[in-house]
Amino acid sequence: xxxxxxxxxxxxxxxxxxxxxxxxxxxxxxxxxxxxxxxxxxxxxxxxxxxxxxxxxxxxxxxxxxxxxxxxxxxxxxxxxxxxxxxxxxxxxxxxxxxxxxxxxxxxxxxxxxxxxxxxxxxxxxxxxxxxxxxxxxxxxxxxxxxxxxxxxxxxxxxxxxxxxxxxxxxxxxxxxxxxxxxxxxxxxxxxxxxxxxxxxxxxxxxxxxxxxxxxxxxxxxxxxxxxxxxxxxxxxxxxxxxxxxxxxxxxxxxxxxxxxxxxxxxxxxxxxxxxxxxxxxxxxxxxxxxxxxxxxxxxxxxxxxxxxxxxxxxxxxxxxxxxxxxxxxxxxxxxxxxxxxxxxxxxxxxxxxxxxxxxxxxxxxxxxxxxxxxxxxxxxxxxxxxxxxxxxxxxxxxxxxxxxxxxxxxxxxxxxxxxxxxxxxxxxxxxxxxxxxxxxxxxxxxxxxxxxxxxxxxxxxxxxxxxxxxxxxxxxxxxxxxxxxxxxxxxxxxxxxxxxxxxxxxxxxxxxxxxxxxxxxxxxxxxxxxxxxxxxxxxxxxxxxxxxxxxxxxxxxxxxxxxxxxxxxxxxxxxxxxxxxxxxxxxxxxxxxxxxxxxxxxxxxxxxxxxxxxxxxxxxxxxxxxxxxxxxxxxxxxxxxxxxxxxxxxxxxxxxxxxxxxxxxxxxxxxxx
Amino acid sequence: xxxxxxxxxxxxxxxxxxxxxxxxxxxxxxxxxxxxxxxxxxxxxxxxxxxxxxxxxxxxxxxxxxxxxxxxxxxxxxxxxxxxxxxxxxxxxxxxxxxxxxxxxxxxxxxxxxxxxxxxxxxxxxxxxxxxxxxxxxxxxxxxxxxxxxxxxxxxxxxxxxxxxxxxxxxxxxxxxxxxxxxxxxxxxxxxxxxxxxxxxxxxxxxxxxxxxxxxxxxxxxxxxxxxxxxxxxxxxxxxxxxxxxxxxxxxxxxxxxxxxxxxxxxxxxxxxxxxxxxxxxxxxxxxxxxxxxxxxxxxxxxxxxxxx
Numbered sequence: 001x002x003x004x005x006x007x008x009x010x011x012x013x014x015x016x017x018x019x020x021x022x023x024x025x026x027x028x029x030x031x032x033x034x035x036x037x038x039x040x041x042x043x044x045x046x047x048x049x050x051x052x053x054x055x056x057x058x059x060x061x062x063x064x065x066x067x068x069x070x071x072x073x074x075x076x077x078x079x080x081x082x083x084x085x086x087x088x089x090x091x092x093x094x095x096x097x098x099x100x101x102x103x104x105x106x107x108x109x110x111x112x113x114x115x116x117x118x119x120x121x122x123x124x125x126x127x128x129x130x131x132x133x134x135x136x137x138x139x140x141x142x143x144x145x146x147x148x149x150x151x152x153x154x155x156x157x158x159x160x161x162x163x164x165x166x167x168x169x170x171x172x173x174x175x176x177x178x179x180x181x182x183x184x185x186x187x188x189x190x191x192x193x194x195x196x197x198x199x200x201x202x203x204x205x206x207x208x209x210x211x212x213x214x215x216x217x218x219x220x221x222x223x224x225x226x227x228x229x230x231x232x233x234x235x236x237x238x239x240x241x242x243x244x245x246x247x248x249x250x251x252x253x254x255x256x257x258x259x260x261x262x263x264x265x266x267x268x269x270x271x272x273x274x275x276x277x278x279x280x281x282x283x284x285x286x287x288x289x290x291x292x293x294x295x296x297x298x299x300x301x302x303x304x305x306x307x308x309x310x311x312x313x314x315x316x317x318x319x320x321x322x323x324x325x326x327x328x329x330x331x332x333x334x335x336x337x338x339x340x341x342x343x344x345x346x347x348x349x350x351x352x353x354x355x356x357x358x359x360x361x362x363x364x365x366x367x368x369x370x371x372x373x374x375x376x377x378x379x380x381x382x383x384x385x386x387x388x389x390x391x392x393x394x395x396x397x398x399x400x401x402x403x404x405x406x407x408x409x410x411x412x413x414x415x416x417x418x419x420x421x422x423x424x425x426x427x428x429x430x431x432x433x434x435x436x437x438x439x440x441x442x443x444x445x446x447x448x449x450x451x452x453x454x455x456x457x458x459x460x461x462x463x464x465x466x467x468x469x470x471x472x473x474x475x476x477x478x479x480x481x482x483x484x485x486x487x488x489x490x491x492x493x494x495x496x497x498x499x500x501x502x503x504x505x506x507x508x509x510x511x512x513x514x515x516x517x518x519x520x521x522x523x524x525x526x527x528x529x530x531x532x533x534x535x536x537x538x539x540x541x542x543x544x545x546x547x548x549x550x551x552x553x554x555x556x557x558x559x560x561x562x563x564x565x566x567x568x569x570x571x572x573x574x575x576x577x578x579x580x581x582x583x584x585x586x587x588x589x590x591x592x593x594x595x596x597x598x599x600x601x602x603x604x605x606x607x608x609x610x611x612x613x614x615x616x617x618x619x620x621x622x623x624x625x626x627x628x629x630x631x632x633x634x635x636x637x638x639x640x641x642x643x644x645x646x647x648x649x650x651x652x653x654x655x656x657x658x659x660x661x662x663x664x665x666x667x668x669x670x671x672x673x674x
Numbered sequence: 675x676x677x678x679x680x681x682x683x684x685x686x687x688x689x690x691x692x693x694x695x696x697x698x699x700x701x702x703x704x705x706x707x708x709x710x711x712x713x714x715x716x717x718x719x720x721x722x723x724x725x726x727x728x729x730x731x732x733x734x735x736x737x738x739x740x741x742x743x744x745x746x747x748x749x750x751x752x753x754x755x756x757x758x759x760x761x762x763x764x765x766x767x768x769x770x771x772x773x774x775x776x777x778x779x780x781x782x783x784x785x786x787x788x789x790x791x792x793x794x795x796x797x798x799x800x801x802x803x804x805x806x807x808x809x810x811x812x813x814x815x816x817x818x819x820x821x822x823x824x825x826x827x828x829x830x831x832x833x834x835x836x837x838x839x840x841x842x843x844x845x846x847x848x849x850x851x852x853x854x855x856x857x858x859x860x861x862x863x864x865x866x867x868x869x870x871x872x873x874x875x876x877x878x879x880x881x882x883x884x885x886x887x888x889x890x891x892x893x894x895x896x897x898x899x900x901x902x903x904x905x906x907x908x909x910x911x912x913x914x915x916x917x918x919x920x921x922x923x924x925x926x927x928x929x930x931x932x933x934x935x936x937x938x939x940x941x942x943x944x945x946x947x948x949x950x951x952x953x954x955x956x957x958x959x960x961x962x963x964x965x966x967x968x969x970x971x972x973x974x975x976x977x978x979x980x981x982x983x
Contacts, residue, residue, distance in 0.1 A: 636798035
């Protein structure tokens with residue numbers, strides 16, 4: 001265990017270490033440029049341009065600007081450390097408002113926000129010092145009063161409210177940055193759709209970054225002005241008492257409308273915000289670009305130390321998620337562009353002649369895809385069982401087609417489709433006899449609560465159902481329709497079929513029920529409480545699951561599956577001409593089975609409500625929302641993968657051993673009718 | 675009525691024809707229904723392309739956007755609804771005049787003569803990446819090599835670019851006289867034939883064998899060589915002496931690599947290996963007064979080559 005974790009850490013350090021270091025170095029190197037631009041712009045004097053330019057250049061050489069640059073480097077280093085700690089290749093999508101609040105209140109996030117606020121304050125201090133003028137110092141001599149009696153040998157020190165305003169605006173912007181980072185899932189690392197050199201990617205993103213920072217800074221300054229107007233007196237009073245400074249009564253206090261409507265103040269705060277955001281976003285962008293760059297994993301290890309790093313080994317062990325993503329991306333690239341590495345994949349081991357590489361790679365890809373299939377099927381069952389109203393017509397239309405006649409070829413084909421429905425409707429058959437559930441129509445009301453209850457019920461039924469099915473057991477599946485189909489017909493058509501299956505179903509149900517009377521009574525009470533609570537609008541506001549978010553959460557790691565599909569299908573297509581030893585042919589039936597099953601399940605999943613509607617696309621934003629449409633990419637690449645194999649193999653596929661229903665679907669693909 | 679654009683489906687006997695009234699008809703050899711595709715954004719259709727490795731997804735280059743029609747291959751309806759069409763638009767990218775699908779079916783390239791950036795689309799997520807260059811105008815003609823490794827992008831000025839499709843870097847090729855009018859790739863992606871406006875010649879550019887190790891290099895040879903001189907010559911035909919020749923309007927290479935069709939009603943027979951030679955093998959005689967505008971080879975005709983004019 002220890003060894004494994006240690007190996008994983010060293011692998012992570014090896015792959016990610018230099019990337020992070022390079023990103024930090026480049027963001028620090030770009031800092032003097034940003035600082036110079038800031039100094040020039042902050043001394044803006046449109047009426048005396050020559051004086052402005054010369055003053056700015058003189059300022060750039062002073063010691064305090066150099067000190068500020070060093071301080072900013074430290075800030076960037078801290079920000080980068082937080083980027084590295086918080087990144088995620090699989091976004092965490094809060095499905096309900098309560099989950100979102102929980103995410104914000106999480107201790108990690110609180111630390112993130114506090115540290116960013118402090119860093120923001122440091123940046124604002126640097127900006128204030130570099131702006132000079134009235135912003136430079138916290139404590140300034142008070143304006144002397146005119147009366148001679150008040151003349152004192154030492155002028156009193158007053159609080160410079162402008163400086164305080166700056167510092168607090170910096171803290172506020174740091175905090176807002178952290179909050180937006182969380183809400184917009186900016187810790188998500190999207191992998192690019194085409195490979196490009198890092199410099200080109202950075203150059204392409206830079207104008208958008210600058211524009212986004214300017215606009216966001218405007219919003220931040222506006223929000224801060226409002227906050228300061230209401231709450232500005234608190235820090236003012238606190239600072240002046242702690243540091244023994246007086247509040248200058250001659251000047252306008254800033255937490256009034258007259259004080260805030262100050263254009264230079266607004267301009268300088270906005271510029272400070274732009275400076276902060278640009279430097280922080282550049283650090284974030286560089287980290288993203290470096291972290292998602294393709295990494296070359298060797299297939300055959302040339303040295304003994306490299307065995308841990310070779311692609312088949314990495315895929316089969318359980319590496320950190322980013323390493324797995326990079327490995328799958330590398331698989332996708334080598335399958336398309338690299339004949340030499342493809343040969344290594346198809347090669348046999350010496351001695352022994354076993355295709356270890358191909359077996360390892362194909363096994364991992366197939367297990368990923370089967371995983372996804374299982375997950376989607378579970379989701380469909382949960383959705384179908386969640387109250388009548390949620391059952392879409394698309395699923396139901398299949399079952400009436402399954403008549404009482406069993407044992408025909410069509411039956412076995414339909415059995416796959418009707419498999420999910422009878423199970424779900426079985427549980428809904430049993431449900432009415434157990435408890436009075438008031439299904440609230442047309443809303444997700446019951447969803448977060450009834451699913452655990454229902455899942456436990458299906459758990460009971462699972463143990464007695466004859467076909468506790470996994471995907472890869474066709475024999476068990478074929479027994480299904482005989483009993484459950486007529487049960488589902490009863491459910492849907494409302495007509496009375498043979499009483500035998502119904503009795504059996506009810507008997508099976510009651511057998512499970514009797515020993516758990518207390519349990520069902522408790523469940524009853526629980527359901528009643530939940531139904532009561534569900535009527536309270538406020539509770540539902542927080543607890544209701546957003547359907548689009550839940551769907552996105554199911555597909556949040558679909559990028560892995562997309563790459564697995566592309567890599568696998570390209571390798572299989574290439575093996576038609578390049579595979580000398582025939583290593584791919586033995587696994588072809590398994591591959592086709594997995595792909596066709598997954599395709600079926602995905603097609604069915606897309607018939608559920610909300611799944612096939614695309615979220616609105618916002619172009620031209622720095623925030624990356626590509627995780628919201630991953631399911632469409634998955635569906636398209638799945639279809640393309642199957643077509644790739646059928647196009648290359650053509651009629652030869654008829655000789656491959658697949659089940660009859662899959663053969664039919666393959667025929668559809670061969671005729672381009674899907 | 676005259677046709678704006680024509681496209682054969684890469685795998686089946688199906689083709690799409692764009693008419694002057696901005697509607698598109700899809701003709702299928704196995705079905706009697708002819709779906710007609712109309713959309714309010716489908717104006718001034720300049721190019722169409724079927725998605726490879728797919729049953730029926732058609733990309734259409736329109737005035738303001740790219741429309742991607744997702745048709746149901748087994749449907750019998752003659753007017754698919756506008757809901758089947760996906761709109762891909764990007765500010766500043768119009769009119770879109772040329773399209774190219776990647777042969778692996780996952781990316782779509784679109785370009786416009788008014789935009790100095792080509793867009794690489796991921797159609798299912800509607801994300802695009804801009805490939806930008808400075809100067810030289812937009813793109814008038816796009817052609818992706820059949821092996822998926824290179825893309826030819828011709829511009830309105832006397833320069834064309836060849837991009838390699840792995841890291842998306844490009845090579846600039848300045849031509850001497852005019853802009854590159856048209857081009858076509860050999861089926862294995864090793865040779866590019868192109869013609870230049872104002873010269874009745876076909877040029878050839880060869881690229882090194884793609885081994886997968888040339889990351890980031892296009893690998894083109896240093897000079898293009900002239901392979902065919904199409905200036906006016908006279909031929910003895912059964913109908914008397916004929917003068918045929920002139921500039922090349924458009925060229926297509928058939929998928930087996932054996933034939934090259936060039937619009938000035940001359941068909942050359944080609945043999946790509948071991949030595950590249952171009953031998954004229956026949957002329958197609960059209961009707962009097964008929965003007966050939968578009969030519970395309972049927973991409974998967976099993977018995978040789980089927981040329982549509």
